[in-house]
Amino acid sequence: MTLHVANERKVLARPGSVVSKCVRPVFVNGDHVVIRWIFHFECLDGSATHMEELACQRWDGERIADETFFYAPRNVCPGAPVSSADGADR
Secondary structure, eight states, X not given: OHHHHHHHHHHHHSEEEXXXXXXXXXXXXXXXXXXXXXXXXXXXTSOEEXXXXXXXXXXXXXXXXXXXXXXXXXXXXXXXXXXXXXXXXO
């Protein structure tokens, strides 16, 4: 989890601002949840971009036990790090 948090901080340090929107419905099947997000990035170089993401979660009680993200990493602001080609587990 610590590596995930560190990488997320690097990604969010690139843009000047980020606006996110949860696209309903949220899909729930027992302790498994899929959420579609849309992010709008205003980058520090003045450009803007958006990214759509699916967050696949497994819950254990009131906490997320596992979470994997799926998105196209080319949509993130230039220079933003990603940890895998498909964007999973960024």
